[in-house]
Amino acid sequence: MNNPGFDMATGFEKSPVYSLRRRKRERRNRIFRIVCLGSTMLGVFFLLTVMVAVLFRVIFPANDTRETMVSASQRLQQLADFFGRLLNNGPGIDPTEVGYKVGLAGTLWLLFFVVLLAVPVAVGAAVFLEEYCNDGKIRSIIQTNISNLAGVPSIVYGLLGLAIFQRGFGYSRLALGPCLLAGALTLSLLILPVILIATQEALRAIPKSMRYAALALGATRWQLIRDHLLPAAMPGILTGSILGISRAIGETAPLLMVGAAASLLKPPRGPFSRYTALPVEIYFNAKEPDPAYSTVAAGGILILLALLLCLNFSAITIRNRHRAKHSPKQARPANNI
């Protein structure tokens, strides 16, 4: 048919690129650029919307009776009371009295165990894959497996935790029951691939010459890893770990599966006691139709986001300090041998 890109007379392709309607084409270019910029800004706008909406709900609670106008300082005092209450109180029936003390304690406990379990295993596995595993075929199978694990929905990990950790695959002696450790193990498996992949990338970025130098001086493989590779990869490992932990803190669905309680009166005392977590409590508050609970949920979300922010800031600080401490030394010749 009539193809506009093809000149029938000459038989050459007549791409529209060659047409010289410069002004029109440049106008189109400008519009496109603005559209692209606009959609990037839209993404940033969504981020701000999330923050502002939650903040707005905390500052202007749904159950606020507008008859009593309060001054700004009184309002600030009320907000301080509100957060004090959220941090100090446990669950209850009255939405103006409930708090996240138990959930926050549960989240911190979970955090502790997840760090203890997931980080060593993930770093160890990454070291094995990068430094010990020579067989390309086996390695690529494991690698594919890991990247698939990273894409498994978190709720499927919840099912795994439910069947294995909580129920012991049907053997009651192996079953942990709905306890903190079951939740921590499930979350650890969930974030294992995140930390592992980050560690692998950090190890890969270390130049081969460092390995050759250490081995040439007679270091054993483990000495090389312990004294040289792990310290050099530390910023990457830390960043990956904190990314993984941030993911674990916000996860709700797998914890619902492995028995996080809807409301619990006392914080957990050890790995085998019953538990709940901050996002789980937020979920149950957000589900309540009573608007007073909506404000409580918003407060919980702010606490959660503050926790995440602290973690990420510490990651950045640790990484920067480590970089400042370690990078200049590499260039300086050793003068003490």
Place this chain on the structure above:
Amino acid sequence: MSKRGNNPNLWKTPGKADRLSEWVVYIFLLLFTLITIVTTFGIVAVLSVETLHFFRVARTTPLEFLTNLKIQPEAEQPVFGILPLVWGTFVVTIGSCLIAVPIGLTSAIYLSEFARPGVRSFLKPMLELLAGVPTIVYGYLALLLVTPLLHWVMGLIGVKVEAYNAASAAVVVGIMIIPMVSSLSEDVIRAVPAGLREAGYSLGATQFEVITRIVLPAGLSGIMASVILAFSRAIGETMAVVLAAGQLPQISGNIFGSVQTMTAYIVAVTGGDAPTGSAEHLSLYAVGLVLFLITLALNLASGWILSRFREEYA
């Protein structure tokens, strides 16, 4: 540094103890690596064993499970058909991709082609933060903001929006997966060789023409891979959907009505009081298996497309 330099142990040849510790370390690291494989086997084993168990207890067949149009686990004559859940999942997922793909792709183009390095290094982390916000927050946002907003906007043209609806779930999930599309697509767009672009510019093409006629076609497979990955992520999304879309399993064309996704069904059954070992409780695993297989297939497809793209250009 000086301490280590004078360390006499450094000059010792490795003895028996060292060889033993080398061995122990090797075994431990191997075990750690095996955990990742055991996890995969664990997932597959748990899901398939319990799914078989489910078919026995519920006296149903895989064919019925996959083709029944109703899911009523609590009825006197329980019916288990996954189609309403699959329908709910796909309504939310496709809706979210309709939001995330255009925004994510144009942002990727802006960040890689138009933005100056300083602007880029500021905007890119901002977009990626969207993926770092816990999903429960998006669920809350849907209830707090998106649903009332939809209610108001649709009220203007006389469409009724229910308190729990698929559209608001799709909006928040779409926002959540924007960075999935934008980050991966940006990597792909950057990997398109500069020579291709330069050839375009030297022929007098504008940036728009270079991007739409050279860069995007060259990166098409990689962009497809990023979209598939985002799609798979949206399918597995749980908390935002549970809070926003509700728990009503139905096949209907009304996107402003409630739907139940596969993930929401799993949460609903866990939160309910179905006794362990009952057909309703075991149906968790059957639904989980379908969810796992769908996301696995999508992830594998995405990885395969990406690796082919890398072979071609990177």
